[in-house]
Amino acid sequence: MVFCGLASSAEAVTLPAIIGPHMVLQRNAEVTIWGWGKTGEEITVTGSWDNQPVKTKADNQARWEVKLKTSAAAGPHTLTVKGYNTLVLEDVLLGEVWLCSGQSNMEWSASAGIDNAAQHVAEANFPAIRFFQVAHRTADTPQLDLPGQWVVCTPKTMKDFSAVGYFFGREIHQKMKVPVGLINSSWGGTPAETWLSSQAISASPVLAQAAAARKEVPWGPVQPGKAYHAMIAPLTSFRLAGALWYQGESNTDAPEVYAQLLPALIQNWRTQWKQDFPFYFVQIAPFNYGSPEERVRLGEAQLKTLQVPNTGMAVINDLGNPDDIHPRNKLDVGKRLAAWALNKTYGQKDVLFSGPLYNGQMKVEGNKIRLFFDHADQGLVIKGKELTHFEIAGEDKNFVPATAKISGSTIVVSANGVKKPVAVRLAWSNTAVPNLYNKAGHPASSFRTDSWTR
Template sequence: MRKLLLVKLLLVVLQLSTLPDVRANVQLPAIFGNHMVLQQNAEVSIWGWAKALEEVTVTSSWDQQVVKTTASNQAKWEVKLMTPAAGGPYTIKIEGYNTILLEDVLIGEVWLCSGQSNMEWSARAGIDNAEQAVAEANFPFIRFFRVGYRTADVPQQDLDGQWVVCTPETMKDFSAVAYFFGKDVHQNLNLPVGLIDNSWGGTPAETWVNPDLIAKNQAMAASAATQKEVTWCPVEPGKTYNAMLKPLVPYHIAGVLWYQGESNTNDPENYATLFPTLIQNWRSEWGYEFPFYYVQIAPFKHYGTQAGARLRDVQRRVLQVPNTGMVVVSDIGNNENIHPTNKHDIGKRLANLALNQTYGKKELPYSGPLFREMKTDGNKAVLYFDHADKGLVSKNKKLTQFEIAGSDQKFVKADARIVGNTVVVQAKRVKNPAAVRFEWHSAVEASLFNKEGLPASSFRTDDWVIK
């Protein structure tokens, strides 16, 4: 009998030893971990969960700053720390009933990189000179965080992913565009860079927007309803916003890189409302107007005759939104391949944009010619451009991508010639020009550049309803 009691007691002890420690409740979301990068010279938030009323203490090694808080009755807590100028590695200690020590933490520049497959595209998937690029990817002060694929009907509090150091092994499966951007920023500024890859191939922009905002706008809601179901990604409003974006808020970022639009060529005009809505939605979530830099979609013949050009022009017009920037890639695309393999130059152009506009490197060119205004001179239309102060050039003997129309709104092919930093356009059939279009076809080859070698964007000068 005594042996039986001892056996039962032993079993109870073993069972109790396997139960979780109800006092060890301090937890962190996945975005916080070893090897992470925090934004420099900023007030950053660190948050998590703990037992209700549990006292939580956070200590940073860069200044031994100690911040205390108490978990709410919802088991949540949050503290704010002031970060120094770029440097590291540091540690952050989070103490409650248990202790978490975050090690190898760097302070630098953090960029959120999002969109669809061209942002997601990796060296393993296939890029130019992939073998050399992978072999050279030894940058211990560049860190990656890849957000795992998830969807949700309501906003989530956590996501899947972890911070890793940039090595050939980790780089080959990470966003190539984000990597080449980060490498250039790191090498130009000589500071740590953290890159959060939050992309999913094929996703239309609607999936990355708060669904309530789309539901409140009749036109956006109607357009979203036309997105056809596919097998490789969600298309419904808010699905990735809820699961992959919302849990990152308010992790402090320097800005956003966006490469998306291919899946919205079915309704380019709606994108004129949808894309600015997305930008404002994200900025509202974080509570500040961070830079939002994006890649214009490349020419591709399978969009249909004009859909690609129409969406590229919409992207150009979105530059009216403050603190945005766009890089044009019509010279390094592939009309047969929706995924241009020259991700090196795309990343570099994004880096030059950020280095010039965000980090003050004004000597770096960051944009090709952008249409500014049209003036008429008899039967001629004279086009003026931003980013053309040093002049315009053509890589062909003749500019062939211009069309002109009179008040009848019927466009015809036009003769065009470069005159300094302007383009003069005319056609015998149009006596009184009313509008000009450039590269108004989904599949084009870039022909107009500035002296810095960057291509001009597709554009139209009119606001006529496209039939």
């Protein structure tokens, strides 16, 4: 960044950290550039991709902002901000900007330990991928700025950045041939409540009551809004292509609340950004939690969130480790998230993006139940000799292991002794790893056809 001019530092136009050299601005969009200056100071902002200056004045709060139209031209470009002083931001790219957020599995880096870490780090030379790491901070009210800087993707910078975010970004970059900017704002061990604004939590009696019941932990905030105010709010003027979310392990104690909490978070963020951007999330992996159904019920809440428009869920029940809450295969997590983006956001309809999802339809056929799935048009696949982890129950609500057979794009389930079946479950436990896939190689989500409490 080049500074020039004779104005005193008290009068110098300044920018938030998220607007700086090496950044990626969303291409083919209207982006906001903002900052601070002396009240009434005339500010001129010019992007070298079109050299069209846009003028404004700092208001009575010393804040200013302008809207710039970006093009498809990747760059590198310069962004010039001229007030009493002049700032020239070098090496600015136009591309796709994604926010990565959540708890430790999103925060997890190659340095922390991932499969084939040495190879992935050594290969991480992508000048058109840029990282912005948000530091851990809390605040009681929404903040205007946060610490951080944009850096170019190199082995040195990649190794401490979100591995899931990096693998997602690399896939988008390689398939779309465009620059990618990744903003990682994550904090290990945090519940979702702290990633919504405090107002969004208090607006819902259910969420407010659940948040009030959370107990302090030594590793991070739990109170509503604490992380949002410091780590998300300062970013809400920065135009995104979409958001990625990998979180839920710290909410397994109240999965029924999460079914309201995650949709509320999505709406809260979209409202604050004034943008209905795509929101793609990861269904948490099998792990040996304390209570027998914590993980699978939380996963069910995530599955229900697919009812929210413009969302997608990467299923990773085949990538987990029941003895490690941090699965080390982050490559396939990132690639499965990218598949959703490539198909749904970028229109690459040949990219298959989801595993089989039970679509709520079942048909009782004598002593058998036929199940119907979305994302199974090209057929279903067993990895192994026979389908596992299916259970069936009659009116007594007693589930027993079942035999399951693929029949085209459906599955027929039955069990000896269950003459009048009424419900089926798949992989309904914390540690179950089913072996049902579609021909694209994506695994099926766990599910149940009933809503029984037992």
